[in-house]
Amino acid sequence: MCSAGSDAAGVMACARLSRLRCSGSWLRSGPGPRRLPPHRAHSEQPAPQSADPFNTQQHQALRESLRKIIEKEINPFVDKWEEEGIFPAHRIFKILGQAGFLGVNKPIEYGGLGLDFSYSMAVAEELGHIRCGGVPMAIGVQSDMATPALARFGSDELKRQFLTPTIAGDLVACLGVSEAEAGSDVANIKTKAVRKGDDYIINGGKMWITNGCQADWMCLLANTNDGPRHRNKSLICLPMNLEGIQVAKKIDKLGMRSSDTAQIFFEDVRVPSKYLIGKEGMGFTYQMLQFQEERMWGVAGMLVPMQNIIQETIEYTRQRKVFNQPILHNQTVHFRLAELETEIELLRSLLYRCVAQYIQGNDVTKLASMAKLKGGRLVREVTDSCLQYWGGMGFTNEVLVSRLFRDMRLMSIGAGTDEVMLSIICKYMGTIPESK
Numbered sequence: 369m370c371s372a373g374s375d376a377a378g379v380m381a382c383a384r385l386s387r388l389r390c391s392g393s394w395l396r397s398g399p400g401p402r403r404l405p406p407h408r409a410h411s412e413q414p415a416p417q418s419a420d421p422f423n424t425q426q427h428q429a430l431r432e433s434l435r436k437i438i439e440k441e442i443n444p445f446v447d448k449w450e451e452e453g454i455f456p457a458h459r460i461f462k463i464l465g466q467a468g469f470l471g472v473n474k475p476i477e478y479g480g481l482g483l484d485f486s487y488s489m490a491v492a493e494e495l496g497h498i499r500c501g502g503v504p505m506a507i508g509v510q511s512d513m514a515t516p517a518l519a520r521f522g523s524d525e526l527k528r529q530f531l532t533p534t535i536a537g538d539l540v541a542c543l544g545v546s547e548a549e550a551g552s553d554v555a556n557i558k559t560k561a562v563r564k565g566d567d568y569i570i571n572g573g574k575m576w577i578t579n580g581c582q583a584d585w586m587c588l589l590a591n592t593n594d595g596p597r598h599r600n601k602s603l604i605c606l607p608m609n610l611e612g613i614q615v616a617k618k619i620d621k622l623g624m625r626s627s628d629t630a631q632i633f634f635e636d637v638r639v640p641s642k643y644l645i646g647k648e649g650m651g652f653t654y655q656m657l658q659f660q661e662e663r664m665w666g667v668a669g670m671l672v673p674m675q676n677i678i679q680e681t682i683e684y685t686r687q688r689k690v691f692n693q694p695i696l697h698n699q700t701v702h703f704r705l706a707e708l709e710t711e712i713e714l715l716r717s718l719l720y721r722c723v724a725q726y727i728q729g730n731d732v733t734k735l736a737s738m739a740k741l742k743g744g745r746l747v748r749e750v751t752d753s754c755l756q757y758w759g760g761m762g763f764t765n766e767v768l769v770s771r772l773f774r775d776m777r778l779m780s781i782g783a784g785t786d787e788v789m790l791s792i793i794c795k796y797m798g799t800i801p802e803s804k
């Protein structure tokens with residue numbers, strides 16, 4: 369992981385953000401003000417410091433720059449993509465890749481910006497301004513779900529072949545973990561990659577694969593030997609144009625409709641063994657690590673949609689009168705919205721604490737699982753409660769609240785269900801009964 373953990377390091381790394389072509393003045397053209405040595409700074413001339421390390425000027429500049437792309441290149445087309453059940457991933461990823469948003473925390477030598485994970489969180493949050501859940505999720509798969517293990521454990525050659533073009537938006541990535549018979553129980557996957565000479569021969573199939581209809585390569589989890597289930601798996605970069613790969617169907621879903629989700633089969637697919645990520649047999653461990661970034665990204669991605677829904681609900685209920693008064697004037701309504709807003713801030717604090725520890729190199733499995741559990745439940749409460757205040761309008765397809773009610777239902781299922789999060793937390797609490 370790249371870590372520009374301190375503010376100073378972050379500022380230096382942010383200089384590289386110049387290719388984001390921000391119009392703001394956050395990048396100084398000349399040298400900054402002379403700073404006193406740290407031990408004297410407090411008494412004589414306080415060095416400028418942000419009170420909130422997750423919301424520095426650099427984070428704000430990143431957000432503003434991304435917001436412009438969202439408003440120009442994405443939001444005007446979301447309704448159409450939702451209707452069509454797919455969005456043009458190659459075109460949108462190219463735009464985001466050129467602006468630097470697909471590899472914010474990835475190493476500079478592979479085209480990333482080399483910033484710390486708090487900047488990835490800023491991007492995930494800002495993507496919440498997209499007026500659906502499907503497109504942000506697809507972007508997250510590309511930037512923070514299919515690529516962390518490759519960036520961390522892949523060989524230089526593999527990173528140049530798959531990571532660099534993915535960060536640039538030239539290749540679309542997907543993550544192949546779940547199978548029809550193994551979702552929560554990842555260790556139970558059946559897809560096999562058997563070594564034959566310099567190749568692996570892959571047989572099996574994957575289910576629920578986001579970006580699966582459009583992807584150029586998959587970060588595939590497969591069994592590479594018959595040993596114990598936590599040590600027999602490997603992650604492999606699998607080009608999706610190989611003979612024997614069949615995208616069997618695009619799954620018709622309740623929500624996330626603009627994101628394509630595929631079922632995929634493999635029959636005697638031959639892939640060079642040098643496409644293995646890191647060490648053979650370490651795939652389960654690598655994927656569990658990769659899940660941490662996916663889960664933190666998922667939580668960050670819920671924050672803005674929840675706040676936007678509350679804001680739109682305030683506006684709607686303020687102007688709509690029932691029994692001769694605005695709906696919002698009922699104490700039960702404005703109190704409920706205040707409660708929900710409070711919960712969102714609590715979730716944000718938990719996430720930021722988790723991310724701060726992650727940036728410092730700590731194991732955050734327990735905190736990330738707690739945040740994912742709480743986020744999945746809270747987003748369901750927020751969308752359900754708000755939808756109620758829209759009355760019949762909330763039940764139409766004309767308002768954002770109904771779309772997010774459907775889309776955000778996934779948050780308690782994808783990237784590990786609530787029950788899986790509870791199991792992980794229980795493991796850390798030492799409360800799971802030992803199996804006999």
Ligand SMILES: Cc1cc2nc3c(=O)[nH]c(=O)nc-3n(C[C@H](O)[C@H](O)[C@H](O)COP(=O)(O)OP(=O)(O)OC[C@H]3O[C@@H](n4cnc5c(N)ncnc54)[C@H](O)[C@@H]3O)c2cc1C
Nearest residue numbers: 543544545546550551552576577578781782783784785787
């Ligand atoms: C839209 C969408 C996109 C997805 N994208 C991807 C992707 O890109 N790549 C990928 O690999 N996967 C993806 N997934 C798969 C997702 O991660 C799985 O759906 C999820 O892990 C749950 O697995 P499952 O669907 O097999 O449910 P199951 O494992 O069958 O679980 C069903 C239910 O059983 C209950 N349950 C399970 N375990 C326990 C327990 N220990 N205690 C009590 N109850 C339990 C829970 O209520 C759970 O919801 C996606 C899924 C969806 C719907």
